[in-house]
Amino acid sequence: MERFTKSKKMVFPREIIVGHNSTSQIAELCDRIGRGNSVLIVADKKTKKLAGDEISKILSKANYDVKMKMISSPTVNEVNRVIKYGHKNNINLMLGVGGGSVIDVTKLSAYELSKPFISVPTSAAHDGIASPRASLKHSKGSVSKTAVSPLAILADTKIIRKAPYRMLASGCADVISNISAVMDWELAYRLKNEEFSSHSAVLAKTAAQLLIDHADDIKPDAEESVWLAVKAMIVSGVAMSVAGNTRPASGSEHMFSHMLDHLGPGIMLKGKRHKRPMHGEQCGVGAIMMVYLHGGDYEKIKNSLKKIGAPTTSEELGVSKKKIVEALVRAQEIRPERYTILGETGLTEDAAKKLAKTTGVI
Numbered sequence: 001m002e003r004f005t006k007s008k009k010m011v012f013p014r015e016i017i018v019g020h021n022s023t024s025q026i027a028e029l030c031d032r033i034g035r036g037n038s039v040l041i042v043a044d045k046k047t048k049k050l051a052g053d054e055i056s057k058i059l060s061k062a063n064y065d066v067k068m069k070m071i072s073s074p075t076v077n078e079v080n081r082v083i084k085y086g087h088k089n090n091i092n093l094m095l096g097v098g099g100g101s102v103i104d105v106t107k108l109s110a111y112e113l114s115k116p117f118i119s120v121p122t123s124a125a126h127d128g129i130a131s132p133r134a135s136l137k138h139s140k141g142s143v144s145k146t147a148v149s150p151l152a153i154l155a156d157t158k159i160i161r162k163a164p165y166r167m168l169a170s171g172c173a174d175v176i177s178n179i180s181a182v183m184d185w186e187l188a189y190r191l192k193n194e195e196f197s198s199h200s201a202v203l204a205k206t207a208a209q210l211l212i213d214h215a216d217d218i219k220p221d222a223e224e225s226v227w228l229a230v231k232a233m234i235v236s237g238v239a240m241s242v243a244g245n246t247r248p249a250s251g252s253e254h255m256f257s258h259m260l261d262h263l264g265p266g267i268m269l270k271g272k273r274h275k276r277p278m279h280g281e282q283c284g285v286g287a288i289m290m291v292y293l294h295g296g297d298y299e300k301i302k303n304s305l306k307k308i309g310a311p312t313t314s315e316e317l318g319v320s321k322k323k324i325v326e327a328l329v330r331a332q333e334i335r336p337e338r339y340t341i342l343g344e345t346g347l348t349e350d351a352a353k354k355l356a357k358t359t360g361v362i
C-alpha cells in the first residue's frame with residue numbers, strides 16, 4: 001500500500017450570529033474573540049449610517065478603542081489605504097460593515113495585515129459575506145483573490161432587510177448557481193481527476209436546495225427571506241472553506257458572469273439604459289444554461305429564480321442578446337485552468353445561440 005501523505009488545511013468562522021437585532025451582541029462577540037482593544041470598522045458612506053455608527057457606539061461604550069475607515073470602491077487602492085491605516089494604528093481586530101464591496105476590501109486588508117476580521121453584512125447580494133475569497137474591480141472587470149474566512153459573522157436580518165430586495169434576490173441566485181458549479185466540479189473530477197470533496201459538494205448543493213425549496217417564501221419585505229438567504233450563503237461559504245477553493249460555488253456560470261463584466265458596462269436595450277446587472281443575477285441566468293448543457297433540470301433552476309424575482313432572460317437582466325451569446329462563446333477564457341462543461345475551447349457561436357434560445361434566455 002502507498003504511504004499516506006495527504007494533508008489539508010481548512011479555516012472556518014468560529015462564531016456565526018444571524019437574526020433579528022443581532023447588532024446588539026457585537027460587544028459580547030468581540031469580548032469572546034478576545035483579540036484586543038483596538039477595533040477598526042471599515043464601512044462606506046451608506047453603511048456607516050446604516051450600522052457602522054451604531055456598532056461604533058456600542059463598542060465604545062464597552063471600552064473598545066474604535067476607529068472607522070471609510071472606503072468608496074472595491075479596488076486595490078482602497079485595500080492599500082486600509083492596510084496602511086491598520087499598520088499605523090495598531091489594529092487588533094477588523095470589522096467589515098457593509099455590502100459585498102466593503103466586506104471584500106476588509107477581507108483582503110485583514111489577510112494582508114494578518115488580523116482577524118468579523119463580517120457584518122448590511123446586504124446579502126452574493127455569497128462573499130462568508131467565503132474566503134474576495135473580488136476586486138480593475139479596469140477590465142474584476143479579479144478574484146485569495147483571502148481568509150471571517151473569524152466571525154454577525155448578520156442582522158433587521159438591517160439587511162432594509163437593503164433593496166433586488167440585492168437579496170441576486171444573492172439567492174448566486175447560491176442557486178452552486179448547482180451548476182458542483183456539476184462542473186464533478187465533471188472535472190471524472191475527466192481530469194481534479195481533487196474533489198464530496199462533503200463540500202453536498203454542502204454547496206444543500207445551500208442551493210434550501211433556496212430552491214423555499215423559493216415561494218423568498219419575497220420583498222419579509223425578514224424571514226433574509227434569514228433563509230443568509231443561512232444559505234453561510235453554508236455556501238463553509239462549502240468553500242471545506243474545499244479550500246471556490247469550486248463548489250463557482251463554475252461555468254461564474255465564468256459567463258465574469259465574461260459579461262469583462263465585456264463591459266453601458267448595456268443598452270431598446271434605447272433604454274438599464275441598471276447594471278448584478279453578479280448573482282448574471283450567475284443565475286448562467287446556471288440555467290449550464291445546467292441545461294449538463295443535461296440537468298434547468299427548468300427547476302429557472303422556476304426558482306422566477307419565484308424569487310431574479311432575472312431569467314436577457315431582457316430582465318438588461319443585457320443584449322448579442323452580448324449573452326458572446327459571453328457564452330468566450331466564457332472559458334476567464335479561467336482556462338478550471339475545467340467545466342464548456343470544455344477547453346468553449347461553445348461555438350451557433351451552439352451558444354441555440355443554448356440561449358432553447359433555455360428561453362434570449
Ligand SMILES: [Zn+2]
Nearest residue numbers: 126127174283
Ligand atoms: Zn458568486
